[in-house]
Amino acid sequence: MHARVFTFQIKQPEMIDALYQMMQNELLTVSQTFSGFTDALHLANRQAGKLVTITIWDTEAQARSFVPSEEQLRQWASFDEFFTAQPTDEILEMLI
Secondary structure (H helix, E strand, O other): OEEEEEEEEEOOHHHHHHHHHHHHHOHHHHHOOOOOEEEEEEEEEOOOOEEEEEEEEOOHHHHHHOOOOHHHHHHHHHHHHHEOOOOEEEEEEOOO
């Protein structure tokens, strides 16, 4: 199994809950349509204004296959107002 880890630095830590809700409605809804998606976790450090979303995939190839459509990218561009920098995105092997 593999995890795709997205790390977000938030401009205003009090916006973490709003961003989480937006991601639930957009990012995870889309992720669930991709083959191999199994689960997602969300972690927050409110004091640091940091949000980490981890999506779990059956294989590395499936984790890499998660590429949003042009329309989804346009929708997600509205998230940019929340971030201090571009979110990071990495794929890691899960050790089970």
